[in-house]
Amino acid sequence: MAVFSNAQALDEATALAVNCFTCHGPEGTSPGEIPSLQGKRAAYLLEKLRGFKSDSLPNTVMHRIVTGYDNSQLEAIAHLLGTTP
Amino acid sequence: MTNGVDQSRRRLLGLAAGTAVLSACVKSPLPAARVAIIGGGFAGVTCAKYLRRFAPTIDISLITPESEYFTCPFSNTVLAGISRLEDLRQSYQALRDIHGIKVVHDRVLAVEAVERRLRLAGGSTLAYDKAVVAPGIDFDFAAVEGLTAENSPRMPHAWKAGAQTAQLSEHIRAMKQGGTIAISVPPAPFRCPPGPYERASLIAWYLQQHNPGAKVLILDGNDSFSKQGLFTAAWQHLFPGMIEWIPISQDGAVRRVDTGRTVLYTEIGEHAVDVANVIPPQRAAALARDSGLTDASGWCPVDPETFASTLADDVYVLGDAAKVNPMPKSASAANSHGKQCAIAIAAALTGQNKPPVSLHNTCYSLVTPAYGISVSAIYRMDNGALASVAGAGGTSPADAAEDFRRQEADYARGWYASICADSFG
Ligand SMILES: Cc1cc2nc3c(=O)[nH]c(=O)nc-3n(C[C@H](O)[C@H](O)[C@H](O)COP(=O)(O)OP(=O)(O)OC[C@H]3O[C@@H](n4cnc5c(N)ncnc54)[C@H](O)[C@@H]3O)c2cc1C
Numbered sequence: 001m002a003v004f005s006n007a008q009a010l011d012e013a014t015a016l017a018v019n020c021f022t023c024h025g026p027e028g029t030s031p032g033e034i035p036s037l038q039g040k041r042a043a044y045l046l047e048k049l050r051g052f053k054s055d056s057l058p059n060t061v062m063h064r065i066v067t068g069y070d071n072s073q074l075e076a077i078a079h080l081l082g083t084t085p
Numbered sequence: 086m087t088n089g090v091d092q093s094r095r096r097l098l099g100l101a102a103g104t105a106v107l108s109a110c111v112k113s114p115l116p117a118a119r120v121a122i123i124g125g126g127f128a129g130v131t132c133a134k135y136l137r138r139f140a141p142t143i144d145i146s147l148i149t150p151e152s153e154y155f156t157c158p159f160s161n162t163v164l165a166g167i168s169r170l171e172d173l174r175q176s177y178q179a180l181r182d183i184h185g186i187k188v189v190h191d192r193v194l195a196v197e198a199v200e201r202r203l204r205l206a207g208g209s210t211l212a213y214d215k216a217v218v219a220p221g222i223d224f225d226f227a228a229v230e231g232l233t234a235e236n237s238p239r240m241p242h243a244w245k246a247g248a249q250t251a252q253l254s255e256h257i258r259a260m261k262q263g264g265t266i267a268i269s270v271p272p273a274p275f276r277c278p279p280g281p282y283e284r285a286s287l288i289a290w291y292l293q294q295h296n297p298g299a300k301v302l303i304l305d306g307n308d309s310f311s312k313q314g315l316f317t318a319a320w321q322h323l324f325p326g327m328i329e330w331i332p333i334s335q336d337g338a339v340r341r342v343d344t345g346r347t348v349l350y351t352e353i354g355e356h357a358v359d360v361a362n363v364i365p366p367q368r369a370a371a372l373a374r375d376s377g378l379t380d381a382s383g384w385c386p387v388d389p390e391t392f393a394s395t396l397a398d399d400v401y402v403l404g405d406a407a408k409v410n411p412m413p414k415s416a417s418a419a420n421s422h423g424k425q426c427a428i429a430i431a432a433a434l435t436g437q438n439k440p441p442v443s444l445h446n447t448c449y450s451l452v453t454p455a456y457g458i459s460v461s462a463i464y465r466m467d468n469g470a471l472a473s474v475a476g477a478g479g480t481s482p483a484d485a486a487e488d489f490r491r492q493e494a495d496y497a498r499g500w501y502a503s504i505c506a507d508s509f510g
Contacts, residue, residue, distance in 0.1 A: 008138055008139055010139060010428055010431060010432050010435075010437050010438070010439065010440060011440055012440040012441065012443075014428070014440065015425065015428055015440040015441065015442065015443045016443045018135065018424040018428075019421060019424070019443060019444075019445040021503075021507045022417055022420050022421065022445065022447070022500075022503065022504055022507055023447060023496075023499070023500050023503050023504070024503060025502070025503040025506050025507060026506050026507045026510055029506075030499065030502070030503055031502045031503060031506050032498055032499035032500075032501070032502030032503060033495040033496060033498055033499030033502070034496055034499035034500065034502075034503055060459070060481070060489060060492055060493050060496060061447060061459050061461055061481075061493075061496070064461045064477060064478050064479050065445070065447070065461055065463065065477070065478070066477075067463075067474075067476055067477040067478075068445075068462075068463025068474040068477030068478065069463065069474075069477075
């Protein structure tokens with residue numbers, strides 16, 4: 001998540017992704033019972049987000065949240081938060 | 086307004102006011118843009134922290150009276166004896182030491198938007214280029230006859246966490262066996278729409294173990310409430326006969342109180358109870374009203390795209406004090422406001438384009454330590470107004486199994502740990 005170490009681009013991906021940190025912790029590092037996003041690959045995060053959207057992955061609140069974003073927004077979030085390759 | 090923006094932008098870019106853009110090569114460093122953030126609650130601290138990340142070189146001050154903050158989220162667990170007041174304590178140390186925010190412990194008396202300065206109770210003034218106003222709510226005690234700020238501790242609201250949380254907790258523990266606790270809910274809008282019903286649940290859970298036969302009476306200034314179906318079903322299942330809810334249409338709204346005899350009067354009824362938790366009607370905090378930032382509703386109108394006040398230039402209003410319909414007044418919303426406002430201010434100060442605003446709210450409630458429910462929504466601009474994205478969000482399913490409720494209770498605790506770290510850490 002090196003993207004977030006310096007002054008960060010004021011782009012749509014940033015405006016979307018900072019919302020994740022409310023529940024998943026600062027920089028996606030969760031101090032408690034909610035899964036961390038830290039250190040996850042972008043492809044893995046995108047697969048999860050898509051699975052929540054189609055409700056094919058078990059979840060409590062993520063389906064309700066992810067439905068609020070279109071596919072390109074989910075891609076932007078996964079790429080910003082995830083590690084590559 | 087444009088004038089102010091230009092001046093702040095020059096400061097940020099190290100340009101002297103009035104010089105042309107071409108003189109960007111001036112050598113002497115000039116002061117950075119100054120952003121003054123008022124109120125060290127979830128909205129203010131999140132804005133300060135994220136503004137630092139988006140604009141690393143500007144001068145950010147946070148002005149808040151107290152050196153520590155007790156969160157309202159999870160304060161209902163203190164009433165139920167699950168946690169201690171101590172566990173809710175947050176400090177401003179990380180903001181100061183890690184994020185380079187100047188933390189000033191003082192009370193702001195007024196935002197003087199024309200002069201672009203703050204007047205502080207300590208006697209000084211503070212000049213700013215942008216001011217962020219996030220002072221939370223005040224109680225309108227006078228709206229309930231017989232209730233005053235002075236006698237309120239006898240019927241503690243416990244709607245700002247701290248001394249009154251401890252007082253209400255003591256009243257609950259000292260109540261006679263088989264007694265009745267009344268919770269008076271003010272008319273909407275108020276801070277934390279599901280909060281009174283989470284409170285009723287957790288108090289019932291406590292009473293079930295320590296004072297069987299005791300009851301919770303909810304006297305409501307409204308006819309419906311947040312997560313109503315989920316709460317009602319859970320109460321029937323977990324606390325049969327323990328919680329009674331009287332809506333306004335059935336004479337539930339408390340109009341007058343007798344704090345000496347612990348009696349609550351509705352339009353035609355009267356309820357003599359053993360413990361009263363009277364949550365008064367609410368409005369934006371005094372600072373917002375005294376600075377001309379509120380409208381006739383008592384709340385602060387803002388442009389939800391940026392959180393800029395529609396009533397004063399270079400002033401932004403966030404959190405519970407702001408009118409950001411259809412978002413509820415919650416810590417989750419306040420945290421989201423803080424981030425999006427930080428983006429808007431950083432963009433304005435550096436002359437960058439701002440991405441579209443993206444807001445989010447998820448509120449968990451605990452019915453018991455092992456039974457959680459949630460409500461969620463995603464917000465974006467639609468035809469010039471903020472709207473929740475259709476088809477997204479909503480409440481936990483009505484027919485969920487026990488382990489789903491247990492997992493949401495775990496996530497409620499996880500949410501609390503995360504938002505505190507994201508905002509104050
Ligand atoms: C019982 C209860 C349970 C709750 N549970 C949840 C929950 O589970 N989830 C959730 O999302 N939300 C919850 N909330 C709601 C949440 O507490 C509020 O929405 C949130 O605190 C709003 O943040 P804020 O920064 O706008 O205001 P506040 O947190 O009230 O902070 C305002 C700050 O401004 C300071 N201030 C005021 N006036 C001045 C001045 N003149 N000068 C300088 N500083 C000033 C105050 O001292 C305070 O520090 C709950 C609320 C209650 C009452």
